[in-house]
Amino acid sequence: MNITKTLEKRSNTSCEFCKATDNLQVYTAAPATEATSNDSLLACQNCCEQMDDNSKIDPKHWHCLKESMWSEVPVVQVMSWRMLNRLKAEDWALNLFDMLYLDEETLAWAKSTETDQENSVVHVDSNGTVLQAGDTVVLIKTLNVKGSSVVAKRGTAVRRISLVADNPEHIEGRVDGQQIVILTKFVKKS
Numbered sequence: 001m002n003i004t005k006t007l008e009k010r011s012n013t014s015c016e017f018c019k020a021t022d023n024l025q026v027y028t029a030a031p032a033t034e035a036t037s038n039d040s041l042l043a044c045q046n047c048c049e050q051m052d053d054n055s056k057i058d059p060k061h062w063h064c065l066k067e068s069m070w071s072e073v074p075v076v077q078v079m080s081w082r083m084l085n086r087l088k089a090e091d092w093a094l095n096l097f098d099m100l101y102l103d104e105e106t107l108a109w110a111k112s113t114e115t116d117q118e119n120s121v122v123h124v125d126s127n128g129t130v131l132q133a134g135d136t137v138v139l140i141k142t143l144n145v146k147g148s149s150v151v152a153k154r155g156t157a158v159r160r161i162s163l164v165a166d167n168p169e170h171i172e173g174r175v176d177g178q179q180i181v182i183l184t185k186f187v188k189k190s
Contacts, residue, residue: 003035007042016076018064020044027051029075030113041075051079059090069096074106081110088133089162089172121168129189131171133163137187150176157190158182 004026014021023045032039043051050057062083069080081100087093102110123131126140136159143152158173161182170181 003037003040004042006037007040010037010073011042014042015044015047016041016071016073017043017047017068017080018061020046027079029078029109039075041073041079051083054086057086059087059093062087062093065093065096069100074109077102077106078110081107085110091160094134094160121163121165123163123168123171123184125188126185127188131161131163131184131187131189134160136190137161137171137173137182138190139182139186140188141186143182143186145175145178145180148178148180150178150180152176152180152182158187 007026008024010016013024015024024042025045025048026035026040027043027048028035028040046061050061065080065084068076069084071077071080077100081097081102084093084097084100088097125131125137131137136157139152139154139156139158142154145152152175156175158175161171161173164170164172164181169184171184171187172179172181174180
């Protein structure tokens with residue numbers, strides 16, 4: 001039986017993430033280079049494009065991970081972990097990421113090819129503590145927000161920050177309902 005037929009049988013001829021039945025294709029999870037039923041899954045064209053290109057990711061589409069992350073198929077677990085990791089700036093994705101459990105071998109596979117810039121750039125607060133997406137920080141200085149009348153007062157807690165991937169000195173967070181960029185030297189992790 002060829003790989004496509006094997007995957008169609010396993011997935012009931014639907015995308016193993018969003019359950020779409022159109023434009024299905026075999027997707028092989030890196031670092032594998034040759035498609036086998038152990039390291040490949042059946043996914044729709046939309047899911048495949050977003051897994052391959054971070055700039056095309058539509059966070060709303062990936063709400064399907066609420067179900068697919070619990071799959072018993074290791075390759076589906078691995079790709080669910082990778083997509084949730086990329087979407088950690090979204091509250092719902094961070095919550096799911098925190099709930100997801102993978103055994104040691106599957107987790108090592110999931111982490112094996114994560115080359116996000118976010119993982120290579122280290123963000124640290126004013127005390128040198130490493131910051132991660134989803135952390136809560138406190139402002140250590142009153143800041144005037146450029147282009148706005150908002151003043152972010154010293155002591156303000158900024159919850160669920162996101163990291164600016166290409167600049168270790170910048171994070172993003174909400175202050176008074178407005179998304180702003182904050183210099184890491186003006187925050188401390190709480």
